[in-house]
Amino acid sequence: MIYNNFLKLRTLIRKRFLSKPRTIAAMVLVLVFASESLAQNRIDMQLGLTSVPETMNPFFAYDTESDQLVSMLYLSLYTYNENLSLKAELADLEIQSLAPSMENGSYAVVIPLKRNIQWLWPDGSTTDIRPEDVVTTFDVLKKNKEIAYRQVIEHIKSVETYGNGQNSIKVTWEPNKASYDNLDFMILPERILKRYVDRMTNVLLPGQFGELQQAINMNSYRGAQAYRLKSYERDGRLIELEAARSFGLDGRPMIVSPITLATYANPQQRWRDLNDGLINFVIDLEPSRLAETRQNVINSSPDANNSPVVAEAVNTPTVTAILFNYRGPNKAFINNINNRRAVANILNTQVQAEMFKIAYAYEMSYNFAQIDLKGPFVTMGETSFESSEYNSVRAFRPPREPLKLMYLAYSLSSPVVSVANQIAQQLRDNGVNCEAEHYQNKHQFYEDLSKIDHYDLVLYEWNASTRPDISIWDKDNFMSYAYSRPNYKDYYDLLAQFSTGQSEDYGTFQRYLYEDCAAIFLWNRDYIIAYNDDVKENQYRKVVMEKDPSQFTRGLKYWRWK
Structure with missing residues (x-):
């Protein structure tokens, strides 16, 4: 019965998205349970996205959609669950249970x-995941510069097999660089x-x-995750996955199955299909303003x-800031x-007014000047600036070399590009030469971020409910210095409160950030979901989606029936 329903769904999708001459690029991702006994409990979804995943190879999954997809197909030793905390996948111990030892x-x-x-292999055979798979994956990652x-x-420092027949590995970090x-990192066989x-x-x-890339895309194996690859077409427009009954979380079935992902190059067509019920959810991985989204509807x-x-x-508030590199x-x-x-006051007083005219995908949830600057806070001249808050005049000498601003945006059409260029231009207009460097490859971005002498400023964002991702920054870098300060937790708690509109003392935190921690807080934003309310099951789907739409595939395998 499930297979017949799947065939009907696939036929409908093919007719709607693949066979008619339309100005859209379509990809369909279908996840189905292998057990019919679970049919009455499942939540099905038809989701509309904006672009096709470029690959199913975790080594080269640079774009957001590919990263979302491979998170369902591959295992890591540990990964972030729906609560953005590290959870064991392939490992048999939670992080709290690990007892590190000091060696040399x-x-x-x-x-x-x-x-x-x-x-799972194409001929239906299976082989156990072994310590050697983890060791070889680590070694290939470490020794090939092409893999960002x-x-x-x-x-x-090293990953080794450990013990005779104990099915264990030993991980050793460089001195003072340990971080769980x-x-x-995702494991390949x-x-x-x-x-x-x-x-x-x-x-x-x-x-x-390139051959390794093709081998993985074309079914040299079919995964070892909560969902497994069932079939893959060369153009990537039809990908089918099935839930793996043997996935060893707790024996409970996944909540979400089947799932269909349809990808559109024409956003208006996506909204029309949502109205028509051909899809029942839209997830804006690139956040939009709620008013504009409703107008599109x-x-x-x-x-x-x-x-x-x-x-x-x-x-799911996300904080965006400009970080200084000491x-x-x-x-x-x-x-x-x-x-x-x-620099902070140039941006606070002059960029804010224009930033959100350009960055249409972001919505400013507060009036920055009224909260922090309390009116005209600073006037900037060629050689000095005056601050009524600090009641003094200080000499200002521009840097000898242009300040280098790094930022990450996956598309040239992303509003982040406009924001970064606006920031650089406002600094130049006020006597501080600045050059903005755009990264589309997130792995190259993080790799260059670890090079201390490469940049001066970073336009960066992180989820407000967790600490920033500073795993690749060593103790000598500016971020580790800033976030290791004894009173940081108190200020970070204040940030979390402010992000949900509860803080009454944001000005204090703002000054702490750009003075002590060397960061300029810019804005926070939310993700948006849209759904067809005519389908009564969408109220249940909505509960699932609210967990965190920005990480929805990474969290799918943890969404289980009680």
């Missing part, structure tokens, strides 16, 4: 692997990797970089007064607190 100044831990988790993903494990975040690397050095053979509905589509902001090319300039104040 380096931390080391022994991690047993879960048993009875298997790779290797930065995740940058400070791990480094254990969130040694059986596949050895075909494409030198068996003595684990370096990719000449010409084999109205514009695409044949009856604006009776549209079945509901758009809501999901409370040890960058212009460290003499950055280390002067008066210069940091000057």
Whole structure:
């Protein structure tokens, strides 16, 4: 029965998205349970997204959609669950249970692997995941510069098999560089990797970089995750996954199945299909303003007064800030607190008014000047600035070299690009030369971020409910210095409160950030979901989606029936 329903759904999707000449690029991702006994309990979803995942290879999953997809297909030792805390996947111990030991100044831990988790191969055969798979994956990541993903494990010194038949590995970090975040790298089978690397050095053979990519995309194996690859078409427009009954979490079935992902190049067509019920959810991985989203719904509905589509902001606040690097090319300039104040106030008073005219995808939830600056806070001249708050005039000398601003945006059309360029231009207009460097590859961005002398400023964002991701920054970097301050937790709690609109003392926190921690807080935003309210089951789907739509595939395997 389930298979027949799946065939009907696939036929409908093919007719709607693949066979008609439309100006959309469509990809369909279908997840189905293998057991019919679970049919009455499942929640099905048809989701509308904006672009097709470029790959299913975790080594090269640079775009957001690919990263979301591979998180369901591959296991890590540990990964972030729906609460954004590290959770064991392939490992048999939670983080709290690990007891690191000190060896020659380096931390080391022994991690047993879960048993009875298997790779699935195209011929239907299976092989157990072994310690050798973890060791080989680590070694290939470490020794091949072409794989930008290797930065995740940058400070791990070695990964070795441990014990005779104990199914364990031993991880050793470089001195003073231990971080459990480094254990969130996805594992590939040694059986596949050895075909494409030198068996003595684990370096990719000449010409084999693309071949490894194709081998994984074209079913050299089918995964070992909560969901497994069932079929894959060359153009990537139809990908089918099935739930793995043997996935060893707790024996309970996944909540969400089946899932269909349809990808659109035409956003208005996506809204029309949501109105028509061909899809029942839209997830804006690039956040939009709620008012604009609702207007899109109205514009695409044949009856604006009776549209079945509901758009809501999901409370997953993300904080965006500009971070100063104390040890960058212009460290003499950055280390002067008066210069940091000057830069902060240039941006606070002059960029804010224009930023949100350009950055249409972001919605400012507060009036920055009224809360922090209390009116005209600073006037900036060519050689000095005056602050009524500090009641003094200080000499201002621009840096000798242009300040280098790094930022990450996956698309040239992203509003983040406009924001970064606006920031650089406002600084230049006020006597501080600045160059903005755009990264589209997140792994290259994080790799360059670990190079202390590469940049002066970073436009960065993190989830307000957790600490910033500083796993790749060592203790000598500016972020580790800032966030290790004894009173940081108190201020961070204040940030979390402010992000949900509860803080009454934001000005104090703002000054702490750009003076002590060297960061300028800019804004916070929410993710938006839209759904077709005519389908009564969507109220249940909505509960699932509210967990965190920005990480929805990464969390799917943890959403289980009680």
